[in-house]
Amino acid sequence: MFINNIFFLIKIGYLFQKLYxxxxxxxxKYMIYRFRIILDVDTxxxxxxxxxxxxxxxxxxxxxxxxxxxNGEEMASFYxxxxxxxxxxxxxxxxxxxxxxxxxxxxLESIVDEEQRNLLxxxxxxxxxxxxxxxxxxxxxxxxxxxxxxILSHGFVPENAPEKQxxxxxxxxxxxxxxxxxxxxxxxxxxxxxxxxDYY
Numbered sequence: 001m002f003i004n005n006i007f008f009l010i011k012i013g014y015l016f017q018k019l020y021x022x023x024x025x026x027x028x029k030y031m032i033y034r035f036r037i038i039l040d041v042d043t044x045x046x047x048x049x050x051x052x053x054x055x056x057x058x059x060x061x062x063x064x065x066x067x068x069x070x071n072g073e074e075m076a077s078f079y080x081x082x083x084x085x086x087x088x089x090x091x092x093x094x095x096x097x098x099x100x101x102x103x104x105x106x107x108l109e110s111i112v113d114e115e116q117r118n119l120l121x122x123x124x125x126x127x128x129x130x131x132x133x134x135x136x137x138x139x140x141x142x143x144x145x146x147x148x149x150x151i152l153s154h155g156f157v158p159e160n161a162p163e164k165q166x167x168x169x170x171x172x173x174x175x176x177x178x179x180x181x182x183x184x185x186x187x188x189x190x191x192x193x194x195x196x197x198d199y200y
């Protein structure tokens with residue numbers, strides 16, 4: 001009886017050891033991404049957030065929007081970017097035409113790594129809240145930490161989004177050409193075979 005109990009305890013100990021090592025393997029399978037996310041407004045408003053690298057962009061969208069006090073229900077898109085914050089490939093929340101990759105189908109670590117660190121995030125296309133998303137560090141899991149984890153929250157979101165101005169390339173040249181354009185109704189009618197007498 002005593003020997004059976006010893007074997008039983010050994011088996012239990014072996015089982016717990018296997019579970020422990022399985023947990024370690026699972027924890028090391030994915031990394032933790034530490035981001036600084038800056039809202040494009042006149043004052044300093046940013047969040048430092050830790051997330052799991054294997055989440056999809058739709059989850060990341062919810063994390064960002066919620067951390068700034070938004071409900072996450074408005075239209076939104078991520079864009080690949082560079083050190084100069086140029087707008088690159090788009091990943092949309094709602095892709096109705098299949099023209100852009102959907103957030104729900106795109107894993108964060110598939111488009112962000114130590115070489116490709118920057119994203120632009122646009123939330124609410126009516127107000128155009130714009131965020132600069134920069135990967136600051138790739139780290140290991142910290143046992144006992146729940147993710148997503150907001151490390152630092154600084155500043156408050158203003159009541160209204162700043163106005164965004166669209167500046168067309170070579171706008172002055174376009175404006176000059178438009179002002180120089182002269183429309184001749186008679187030439188237009190003659191070219192298209194129209195006769196004003198037909199309408200009276």
